[in-house]
Amino acid sequence: MSIPNRLRVVGEKVAAVDGHAKVTGAATFTFDRSLPGMLHIKLLRSPHHHARIRAIDTSAAERMPGVRAVATARDLAGLTPIYGVRIKDQPVLAIEKVRYRGDVVAAVAATDEAAAFAALGRIAVDYEVLPAVMTIDDAMAPGAPLLFDKPSINALRPHGTGGEGIAEPGPNLLYQFNHDVGDIDAAWAQCAHVFEDTFEFSRMTPFQMEPFVALARPEGDAIELWTCSQDPFLIRQDVANIFGLSDHQVRVHASFVGGGYGGKSFCKLEPLVVLMARMTGRPVRLCLTFDENILLLSQHAARLTLKTGVAADGRFVCRDSRLYLDGGAYSDASALVTDKTGYRLPGPYRWTAVRTRAFSVRTTTVPAGSFRGFGGTQANYACESQIDMIARRMGQDPLEVRLKNLLKVGDPYLQADAPMDSDFAAGLRSAATRVGYERSRPPRRGVGLAIGFKDGGGEARAARAAVKITVTGRVVVQGGTAEIGQGASTALCQVAAEMLNVPFEWVKYGEIDTDVTPYDQGTHASSGMTVTGTAVARACEDVRGQILAFAAEKLSCDPGELHLENWTVRHGNTVHKLQPLAIEYFGGYGCEFVGRGFFKVNEDLSTPLNAKRLFWMPAWTGIEVEVDEETGQYEVLNFVCGTDAGRIINAAAARGQVEGGALQGLGQAMFERLIYGPDGLITTSPLTYRLPLAADLPKHFEGFLEEHGMGPGPFGSKGIGESSILGVAAALANAIEDAIGVRITDLPITPEKILTALDAKRRAA
């Protein structure tokens, strides 16, 4: 890519392209859409964790005023009604069984929400209640009740050397990922110390402010769909597959997405909305209540056991890990999350040998899937907690132990994958300095560090983009990355403005419509800047070439002699306005130049996940705490969290990503979680689900950005959106041990757990 010498727009402060609309209330979310004559859908959900459906009687509901259709599994006849990522097991409506409290059994479409809701109460379902499977232990117990009697649809992709994925390897096991590097049996002999520790990771709900919402309008066999999803093209594919339609019969619109954090990725209830539109022949809308949204998708709870061998000098030798993710009732993206959790567990360190066995377990709880960090948060929590524990047990400084073992820039990950493209040691030192790591502290104050580490860019992703320029030089960037709050629309416009040498205000980001927008695999894996961004940059190069060729033809010169700037071309000392040249060329009318760009990560079977990682996403976290040993209460005095943006395209948006993710991580570390009691979910509503407020901000909170300049995106940029959440929980646990000498190995870190640990320590002493 040819990069201008002096950047005018990239890295400069600009007004976000969505700013005016968002501060005036004019921004249109899918939530705000309505269609003339539309019906409203309400869902009947299972009251049981696990049950067989003997019979459903919808006749009374169908007679209720305003009701136009009641859908149950019988309406799925003739369809391919099962979806999921890599392993497909989730029915559009419960077929024969329900597998968690909240599983959708029936749906009513009526003239208004109240009529639909009233009709739900008239649907009679006869259940045969089956034993619940609420935890990983329940699911793995000998003779545990099975969620699925038959094998599910296996759509796994091949793994490369050193990696292996197995669908449904045992009872209640959805998926297994194996990862082997080197000869671990031989490696133990090089170890002076071997440490084995187990960590428990809690699960959060995404709590995106815009709940799940979708609208569909039928026209003959064709369907038009508006969804809050961040993956319009994937939804098109799923809907076409399920209903036996061709791709061009399904048109999906995306709008501003009111937050996601994973909860709006992949197929959710869109097929059910399409089903109701087809049954009624009317436009329909489904908008979940917030309580229902909690039942849609969660993060993966996890148990991770790490056995780590270390040489006498503190050098890491080998790690043998076994981890179990609670995948909930249905697959969703659990297979992919299992790959990624397992693969990232060794962290950005040098190892002689690694053996990882990662499992996703089926339980009768809310399905788990994508969540910011995509398994990296679980992996980093265990990895970075144990590194601190090992350092302290060996009487070494945790910072020094990390620095001794970190991969350097250019070192391949685990001998087979892409080289490090961030300076992890430099970033960690920066966090240590910012948090005052070396400062002496009074008793009961402590400081902890942790590294966040995940790959970004996804699995052999591909994206197309287009850039349209009118005869007045105004630009529309068309890409399939949804604006979900990450600032992609502004950043991609900055890239285009820079490359086409026009003012930023001349560029807009087009609304996503699968009929119009070039294909993109979805807003995933922090890849908007690198994957879609590269496609946009290439589209800019393409269109610039077309413009210079046209101008050269008009001016009878070579395109290489022309310089494009603010919709003029300079030829020697003469500046030619492009607008009159273009209008004349197009016969007095307007027209557009359209450039196209494509980017794909190539598959590579020599690496465990079948493609080299596009880039590495670091986070460097430092936390200082003060603990009250009488009450177990603690205060976070100082919280620093930073990442490497490669090259900052938009500093304000980047800062927002870092701080927002960091606070999400701190909430999880301190208190935020879905609580399951003996009888099921307790935190069923926004009132009972505690999440961070402004009052929870630490006294000092600093998000910082570094620019190591090695990213694969335009101008050396990287994705950063998932970075800052990754290391927070470990940093807090490490700080608490530094302060009071006890280790909490399960999240969240509550005062009760601290008091219990202190009591145990006193008894032992």
Place this chain on the structure above:
Amino acid sequence: MTETCAIALTINGREHRLSVAPSLTLADLLRDQLGLTGTKVSCDQSVCGACTVLIDGRPVAACTEFAFQADGRSITTIEGLAKTPAELHPIQAAFIEASAFQCGFCTSGMILLLKSLLDRNPDPDEATLREWVSCNICRCTGYEVILDAARLAAKAQRTAAAS
């Protein structure tokens, strides 16, 4: 047919005489009947504050306020803040300046919450500011940029008032 109540209220400076169902919430009145979709509904249980509007200058969760309760009152929604599309309210301008939004779903409510605060207390101390912002939930930003925007707006409004 359901009974209706006749109400008269002012919305963004304009008087409305309406006939509403007793069960209609203020949020649904604004969004579904008057097309003022800048007011967002998220939790629908007056926990998150996304639906915050001002009733006689006081911040209220429109999702759990009945429309008839607004009878005789003056309502301000996000659509009523900017004098013209080009002339934003200082808090709106500060939100753009500080990049105090990401997904934008909480933004209308946050801006109205802060308007209520700054109208009664043009120079809030940090504790007051945090306490007020804690009334509403933002899942994206980590709040620091929202606090920044509030400080910027407070300063701009004080400067404008002094000149």
